[in-house]
Amino acid sequence: MMSNTPYKTSNPYYEGSESTGQKRAWSQDTPYSREENRDIVRRQVGKLIIIPMDTPESAQYVTDMVERYHIGGVLVCRRSIRRKKISGDINGITLTAQFLDSVEISRIVRDLQSAARRAGHTHPLFIMIEQENGMFAPFGNGHLGTQFPGALAVGAFRSSEILYDIARASAQELQSLSVNTNLAPVLNIEEQSPEGLSSRMFGDDPANVWRCTSAILDAHRSTNLVSIVKHFPAPRQGSGGILDTRNIATEPRYALFRKAFENGVDGVLLEPTMWAASTDTTFGGKDSLPKNLIRKHLQYEGVLIGSVDKMSENAAGRCVTGGQLSIRGLVNGCDMLILCKHPHDVTDALEEIYTAVETGSITRASLEQSWERVRRVKERYLRWEEAVDPPPIHLTLPSLMRRNRELSFRSYEMATTVIKDSRNLLPLTKLQRQNVLRQNGTCALLTPVAPPRFPGQVGVDPFEYLGRAINARGVTVCHAPYTHEGLQETHTGLLKKANLAIFVLSLDTDPEYRSQIETMRSLTRQRLAFDTPLVVITACSPRDMLHEVSFLESVISCYEYSREALESAASVLFGEVKPTGVLPLRKLLPPTSGIPNDNFQRWEVHEWEKRRDLYASADLWKKCFGWNPNWNLNSNILSDLLDRPGNAKHYVIKDPRSHGKILGLCATYTIHAGKSLVGSMALLMVDPDFRNSGIGTALHDEAFQYMRAHPEIDSVQLGSIFPRFFPGLPELLPKEQKEWFKRRGWKIEDNFIFDLYQNITNWRPPQQDVFADLSRQGITFGVCNPSVFDNLIQFEDKHFSSYPGWVEKYRALKDTNDYADAVLAFGVVPDGQSAIVGAALVFSGAGSNKISKEVPWPKAIGDRVGGLACVGMGSEFRGRGVGFGLVCAAIIELQSRGLTGCFVDWSTDRQVYEDLGFETHGKYHNMAWRKV
Template sequence: MGPEPLPDVDIGQMFMVGFDGPEIDDNVRVLIEKYKIGNILLSAKNLIDAKQASKLTAKLQEIAFHSGHRQPLTIAIDQENGMLNNLYDSEYITQFPGAMAIAAAASTDYAYSVAKATAQEMKACGINWILGPVLDVFTTSSNRLLGIRTMGDDPNEVADLGIAQIRGFQEGGVMACGKHFPGYGNAIIDNLLSLPVVNDTVEQLEMAPLVPFQKAGLAGLDSVIVGGCAVPKVAYNDMHACLSPRVIKGMLRERLGFQGVVLSECLEMGALHEKTGIRQGAVMAASAGCDIILVCSSNTLQRDAFTGMCDAFASGILHADVLASIARISHMKDKYLNWQDAMHPAGIALLQRLRLEHSLLSREVYEKSTTLVRNHTKLIPLSNSIPPDASILLLTPLVIPLISSVRNAESSKGLFIGEDVFLKLGQEFSKFHPGKIFHTTYTANGISNVHEKLLKKSQIVVIVTTDVTRNMYQIGFTKHITHICSYERKPVIIVAASSPYDYSLDRGIGTYLCSYEFTPEALECLARVIFGQLLPTGRIPGTEHRPSKVVPGPTNRWLVDTYDAKIHLNSLLELWTRCFPESEVTADFFEVLSDPNQKHFIVQNYSTNELYGFAGTWVSNKGRLGSLLMILVDPARRNMSIGTSLHLSAMRYLITDQHVKRVKLGSSIPLFFGGLPFLQFAQQERESVLAKWFSDLGWDTTTNERSMMILKNLEEWSPMRHVVQELKMVGVMFDICLSEMDDQISGLIAQQPPLMQDQLNMLYDAARERVDSRVIVAVEKDTKEIVGSIVLFTKHSSVAKFHPWINEFRSRFVAGLSSPIVNGSYQNLAGIFTLGLVYSALRHLKMQNFTSCILGRVDSTLENTFIGAGFTTWRRFTEIEMSAARWMTPDM
């Protein structure tokens, strides 16, 4: 028989119930007709497609109307998008990105637009209440409860995005419901109690978890779901937040000032109703401050809960609470609901009109969310880093399929359940890569013979993970595969297809992407990013991944060894490639480092012989000038004090052992870097980090700028007429230096500053071998005195070892110009003399069919002069230095 409802008091308005199946059964009909249950929860078990959903909701409202309900039913759904969609219809319902993917797109406009579009589609199907947005702050990356359902770890960012979604839902015509108060972001699962536990104090909660709820409440949030977690430091004696007056009335209502409708966690939650019983649980929830009590599916439990509430009201213990709750619910319904819309949803006709606009919005947000977290070795895009015929091994986990995969199961016959989830990704790979794609799954069983065979056949491996904190086997599998590939020098790409925190802090994984979900739409964008068809613009949400000040303190010290070219050359070449993957060099690039009179330093892994870092030094001019040629640190090992350890060893050698008085960063001879580089791949932010690093170590970073310049298409070059005229007027001829002029060249070098003479003698001695190199001279017409010179060379000359950058060019028709010098008596004409020397060299190269020429180490004052001559800036450096006295200061 069941309980009798109380006259004139719609206690049924305080319940939200669900039911089984896509049809309205007698049980739910009785709940609506007799008990005046005012709120219905729909889930995937009730919904087949948009057309059926519209008919189902209209029928529910029709039953309520004809049974005398004063207001329409609220019909609620969990439709968080991404991988949580209870209503799926590939033809009429748009697949939008989920919460964290939207946060990765970093736009409140996107959050608003997606929410409004979702609301419009739900309302068209007769659904008027979306149980969202998720306002939990993801404070613990190992949290297994919510993961990508949250919008990150920055409470203010979560609040801003959440408020945008709330506004979108409301303007789309549905009610919004923030969840899960007081926040599951820092919750842990207590295995003994079998429920989530939040161990934060009120003060800790106010610092982050409560911020989005408070701001959303002030912005007009309609309702809040209170979780079934325990909050022992707030309500010690209350097992569940949704049954706690301290949490709801004390914290949510009074402390935060929330005036909207409060929903309980489902009372069918095992730990909840087993501890209190369903009747007592309903009464406790209402007494604690819940306006609507959720009982998801069991009709028996739903009736029991209703009975408990009726008994409590009749006894007078809940009278005021019940009336206040019914008033709040009625006010919310009045704001959003009317019988005309409720019983006649717009349905398919409206969904068809919205389809194109919403599809374009979805695609745009998915494209903006895909995140390239790390790309240390510049593997991405693969279209630029691997040959077209390379074989790719794609390893994907066996996971529980999404609703969309289940509904489309007929398209993947012959596969195990879950194998078809990443089928789309393999198909997308095949679209963009002409080589072989080997695609197989992996499970908790580890590496199989199939995996080993495919590893041997492939040149690159892509491993997909899905929330490794829930699937710990994926960590072991990934480590095993990456270890094998590291030993074989085979590149690996890791893709997080759910939580970005899987490997966000593991810098040993040099190439790491995140798609935030494995919906087909996300996987398509992921493939496009991997193969260079789409530029990745997403970023991991929250504060952890924004630049922040480093806390000063002691650093680690690494064991630093001496570089030996016979042992370490190949490892150095590999390190350089990891640091500058766009720079294709051979072992010749490092030939000058074999000089037995110079010393260099390394940090290495003694087990694998892999170099983690390298520092090159150079001492010239009888020890008066030292150069720190470069410091290289493996991108995957940066911010680990390797560079600091190398810097210390190099400076100690130069200043303490070699007694140099001044150290320059970079060197003109040999020229790997002319100073602190203006980095092409990271622009100002990275440059400022480098400059600050050297400045903090005591370097003077306020000195001159230099550049290297390139003239391309030499076959089309011709000298500027006014320059030729000016050169004629100064009375100087330009020619190739003959052997009888060598003594004059030596005299010219002797006129240069003492600190330069060692380097110039070394370079000009190599050039005077006259094998693929020449010295161009400026000769005074009357006296036949050499008043200037410049070195011209190709990659096959002895000079090239002092200018290793020339080996970056594959063509043999690329030449270099270096070390122009002018007689001190003609300094007022140094600019025009240097330009004349360059013009003479270019004419010589053009006759030899060279196509390009690089001019090394151009002072910033002459840069515009050479731009006028046809050159463009290739690389730019800031010359920085440190004195021995500064380095030896105690505070250093």
């Protein structure tokens, strides 16, 4: 028989794991006693409440709420990191924005965390921000944080690796302010609905949206930043106003949230219609959507968050107080609530929640379940030591911003999209400008009067950056803003004189700005009379003007009107940057737009299988690299390189119109480097007839995502060590292919790696007495045997253990009984004993040495060609000619085996080998390793 007495404990609030007795007590859901447990109620409820910090001056109010009401989280708002300063004269007042610096913001946050600890909070506060990047993000404006492109812009460029780098850089900048939680990204799909927040979404293709989302979540996880995705939508209403939940499993807009849940996302922000319904209609919350759809159907056990604001009030369907809405949220399944209310309304709402708990309307068991979910997230990410006294960071916010500036501009350039260019007007190269602008021609630049990007920016025209960028290219610009009233006589006069017209759109949700489309229509009609080429630039989401594309000739989208976006649009306009952006709203394009859909195809990536894909891979290799006779590989050699279960994973994209034909292949390997693994993107090739269609990007992203998710891989290289196609980017590749890799975050270093070759049929050492001279120094040469093999491994471990795969190749000689494939140099060490002072590996396709199947080029050159690899001396014997003699001894060993050619593998100092008669066989750019 269960007792009906209120639960009491010496601990003022529940902490740690539950005992059986505690679980039994909580399951009773008996009402709290107002007299005895009011403080317990306050603590229990406060943990689940988040309040905004609207201004820097409100920090004291937030501190009081943390101390008195035990609030569990603080939302840093746009205005809270800016302090407005008012100045002016008798004629009026001018507003300017004065930004707090990172030190001040971090201090405010640390003070809040210290207040929480003094008040007895068991875990640090969530310090949240809605940082989606882009135009109107609270942080990241070029003054406080790097300006990075927003969701729609990054949905337009094809590299999820650049997006990962952006998200990671942005997260590091947030953490320099002691922010630990980001309410981002938005997982909703852009649909044909007027309520769509287009610029905050990645587009209308679910596959692309998840590609972007997974990169951001991976970046957040790698920097220990809590991720809260948004906004989980309510099911659509069926007939009779009944919500339809039958197709939840198949609806694209839920598939993304399902994937996020399966990937362990920390929390999700719910649309108000998910939780704001009256508890009378949900039978006390027992059949609410969060509990049935998210908890039961999707089996998600992360944190569910609701925001009590104007949207939730509208979703409630009738006039309710903030307290009533908050009670609905907690009863219907929200674990935490953001109370976006006036301070007095927040305290009133809290009092109403306390009463609901005391009377049993909100059960103690549900509060404890919510707190347990919140506790799991806080314990995973937050530590008091770091919250109250964060360790000194290696890079301050200003230094991070300097480091990230190049990434910002590069990402905006990659996002810029040429939507249409039916007359081949673009790019405006020097020759094209002469044809279009003629002698001393002018450009009419018509831009909208757009809302300021940040509070307090008054009298600043953001499109001035575009005008200056065009003028810097030697084009005279006549810049005239336009309003919702449309084109005036001033604009008409400019158009009559201009040789080129550029019209800019920056649509907003305000109907006033939708009049820009009418102005554009008017301009297209007038332009016909002037016969002036027209370029339309959408510095916003192009969603609302896509139905006008059919009537336009040249359309560029840069998606935002930040300085970086506008200057990138100018770079694309004048051909200084090749546009690689892909319109992320392809489903909204009308059939009459004249834009081929092939440009927007998303390719399906498959894992490579030898039985199915080997011969098609050989065909693709020949098509991609057959132009160079030095790169001749057949199917047998490719099989040795690709068929490596255990340390290899390869990906292919197939032609959907042709059975078995492979359009692209990416090969990856893992190799031990000390105690860790390193990854190699060893090969990426795409059929020349299908390039610039997203195949390479899809393969690159799939491979990099696999290596980034591997728990043991620390770094990744472009190229490979063992097995090897190329050690880096071949120097012979066209410039545009090298630029393609650079745009995806790979850095080309200044030095080169060389492969060398020579025919050794009649080779003789260039210095006849080379061995005699070394013998007088006590240096002799010979091949390895079992009696000295252990000494060889000790030598290699001592000097070359940091070289990935190097020592393993020597150890492998024992497995195949190929001891003699190690040519050794012996010398007298300081203690007077003879010891190994240098070693080199020799091999050929006729032998059993495994390295012969990992370096393909000797076998590709000829059957009687051998190889030379892993040549190294002890540090105390370098610079004494030992290496020169060791290579000579290795060549003589190859000659004794009847081989006619010697291939030297991976050398950074080719002079030594050229002195011996070798010539360059391959030259490769050394690529910087990337941390994952």
